[in-house]
Amino acid sequence: xxxxxxxxxxxxxxxxxxxxxxxxxxxxxxxxxxxxxxxxxxxxxxxxxxxxxxxxxxxxxxxxxxxxxxxxxxxxxxxxxxxxxxxxxxxxxxxxxxxxxxxxxxxxxxxxxxxxxxxxxxxxxxxxxxxxxxxxxxxxxxxxxxxxxxxxxxxxxxxxxxxxxxxxxxxxxxxxxxxxxxxxxxxxxxxxxxxxxxxxxxxxxxxxxxxxxxxxxxxxxxxxxxxxxxxxxxxxxxxxxxxx
Numbered sequence: 001x002x003x004x005x006x007x008x009x010x011x012x013x014x015x016x017x018x019x020x021x022x023x024x025x026x027x028x029x030x031x032x033x034x035x036x037x038x039x040x041x042x043x044x045x046x047x048x049x050x051x052x053x054x055x056x057x058x059x060x061x062x063x064x065x066x067x068x069x070x071x072x073x074x075x076x077x078x079x080x081x082x083x084x085x086x087x088x089x090x091x092x093x094x095x096x097x098x099x100x101x102x103x104x105x106x107x108x109x110x111x112x113x114x115x116x117x118x119x120x121x122x123x124x125x126x127x128x129x130x131x132x133x134x135x136x137x138x139x140x141x142x143x144x145x146x147x148x149x150x151x152x153x154x155x156x157x158x159x160x161x162x163x164x165x166x167x168x169x170x171x172x173x174x175x176x177x178x179x180x181x182x183x184x185x186x187x188x189x190x191x192x193x194x195x196x197x198x199x200x201x202x203x204x205x206x207x208x209x210x211x212x213x214x215x216x217x218x219x220x221x222x223x224x225x226x227x228x229x230x231x232x233x234x235x236x237x238x239x240x241x242x243x244x
Contacts, residue, residue, distance in 0.1 A: 001169065003029040008050075010037040012057035013115060013131035021119060021127040024059050027173065031056035031165060052138040053150070054165055058130040060176065065125050069184050070118050071222030074102050075191040076179045077130055080172030081112055082194055089154045097196035100215075100224050101238055104134075105196055109149035111135050130172075136164055192217065197243075201229065205242035 002025060009015050009032040016030055034050030048055050062073055078098045085096050089106055097105045104112035115131040135150035136159050151159050179187055192198060197215045204211055204226070213226040213234065224241060226234045234241070 001027045001029065001173070003031060003165070003169075006030070006032045008032060008034045008036060011035055011131075012055060013117065013129055016057045016059055016129045016131075017117070019059070021059060021129075024127075026059065026061040028059040029056055029165075029169060030059075033161075048133055048135070049138045049140075051161075053136045054132065054134040054161060054168070056132055056165060058132070058169070058172070060128045060130060062125050062128060062176075062180070064180060066184070067120060067123065067125060069220065070125055070128075071218070071220070072179055072184060072187060073118075073125075073128055073130075073176075074114065074116055074222065075187045076175040077114055077116070077132070077172055078102060078104065079187060079190055079194070080175040081114070081132070081134070081168060083175065084168040084171040085111070085151075088151060091155075094154065096194065098191065098194045099196040099243070100218060101222060106149055106154060109147045111149050111151070111154075132168075134164075134168065136161060203244040205244055206234070206236070206240070210244065 009030075012030045012032050012035065014037070032055050035048060035055045060073070065072060081104050082096045082098060085104065085106070089096065094106055099105050099110070102114035102116070103110055104114070112132065112134045117129045118125050119127040135148060137152045138150045139153055141148040151157070151164075175187065195215065195218070199214065201212055201214050204213055212229045215224065215226050217225040219225055219235065224236045226236065226241075228234065
């Protein structure tokens with residue numbers, strides 16, 4: 001594992017996309033103490049106070065992973081981050097959740113976002129760039145950021161960023177290797193056990209309306225599976241449904 005630190009980058013994901021990924025060593029990590037154009041899910045801006053949080057990207061090469069199962073990589077990364085966070089925030093009955101498709105929450109507040117870009121060649125995943133923004137020491141957030149939290153807010157401690165990065169990377173590597181070394185599906189149950197709102201009735205935005213539905217599962221393709229209070233089964237991609 002090789003970690004490259006930068007004081008400032010527009011985006012660690014964008015930096016990795018400019019690399020020759022074919023020649024880049026797997027588990028190369030690009031970390032920036034500040035991002036001027038961090039990218040979140042759906043093209044949103046990722047807000048992070050300079051020098052207070054972890055903003056980094058990992059180059060992976062899951063060439064053994066069938067294209068149809070590429071969402072398994074999201075499961076591995078998400079579980080690695082929750083494995084890192086759970087013992088740190090265990091006091092006070094707080095719970096870490098994975099919010100589909102790739103955010104990490106503590107109770108009802110967002111602490112981490114994940115953005116994965118896959119490169120396909122020859123019918124397989126040739127490389128993946130995994131971008132992660134983890135709120136560590138930031139305590140003040142802009143008013144437009146919905147429901148944020150950080151390790152510092154949750155624990156009252158200031159966390160050394162380099163140590164935190166190495167620890168979270170070790171947990172991600174463990175889950176990545178677990179996925180690689182076992183049959184597809186090894187991470188399905190652990191992932192579902194962490195999934196926010198699973199088995200609960202809740203409101204969602206769907207086709208311009210508010211519906212009440214119960215989250216059941218995430219299928220092989222990463223689509224959210226729900227059943228409405230009228231018994232209708234839904235299979236939704238990222239832009240088709242909104243958590244309310």
